[in-house]
């Protein structure tokens with residue numbers, strides 16, 4: 001029986017491997033193993049690609065979010081106890097960054113058609129203590145940022161994009177990461193542009209925010225041995241910076257590979273038991289970090305897929321308010337959309353490990369499923 005892997009990172013990185021090897025050797029021979037030209041070069045290239053004035057390399061995506069919020073606290077824009085609106089169906093890092101800073105996450109239900117935060121649901125969560133909205137471009141799809149920006153402007157809120165999953169997506173010529181006041185990127189190995197370890201970045205066009213994040217990531221150091229803030233060590237490893245620099249210029253190509261597979265699934269899957277994700281009219285609005293269907297009898301469906309050689313995954317099986325670490329604080333909340341999404345979502349293979357023929361065969365296997 002043929003096997004359809006969900007993801008194999010060695011396969012994903014194979015086309016880049018000789019250039020990655022060169023980049024690693026360049027850093028090894030440079031004698032500069034923290035900061036330096038490699039990190040600065042990465043920051044310049046990311047800012048130019050996204051269209052922001054600044055990019056700051058950091059240790060990972062969670063730290064990018066933590067540092068943005070911490071910087072706003074240091075700048076006096078928000079203070080512990082203030083509220084940040086987050087989607088109820090995100091990866092837990094979005095919420096951890098909020099609670100880590102003593103801020104209060106307020107969970108907005110997603111729009112069921114896109115599984116993304118929208119202004120209507122976010123608007124219901126605004127109180128006098130709200131200071132920011134954190135749109136997560138989940139699965140690679142751009143959130144409706146114009147309407148979220150109108151909401152933010154009406155209530156003087158910051159927009160902090162969690163762009164861990166949507167690097168390269170754009171709407172109206174503006175890229176994710178340049179749509180709000182600040183954005184967090186993750187280059188975790190499984191992301192669309194992945195390092196060979198942990199890595200992340202903050203983008204912004206706010207010079208004060210950029211300077212504050214830069215200081216905070218390096219012990220709160222403003223200039224050497226002068227610590228303006230009680231900071232952290234959240235620096236980007238130059239080895240990882242060098243690797244990401246190899247892959248960054250091919251972000252568009254990587255997105256197109258995923259779009260081709262998504263188009264095949266969308267055209268061919270027609271099992272009435274499977275709810276397919278909505279495909280945006282403008283393909284640039286989705287980079288398909290995941291191709292996520294919804295299905296009532298998920299366990300049966302996934303077992304059937306596996307019996308036919310098809311690996312799948314679930315992003316994510318437990319909603320935030322029912323995670324053990326948050327159960328005491330938020331377990332009483334009723335978030336029926338997030339709960340349904342957590343019960344029904346299944347991610348299908350959509351990386352370079354899957355060929356167009358594989359996707360056609362997977363669609364055929366799915367269509368033969370009889371629940």
Ligand SMILES: *Cc1c(COP(=O)(O)O)cnc(C)c1O
Nearest residue numbers: 060061062091093094164186188
């Ligand atoms: C991966 C991810 C993060 C965290 O990134 P790390 O680099 O793993 O810390 C944050 N938010 C979302 C939505 C993610 O998918």
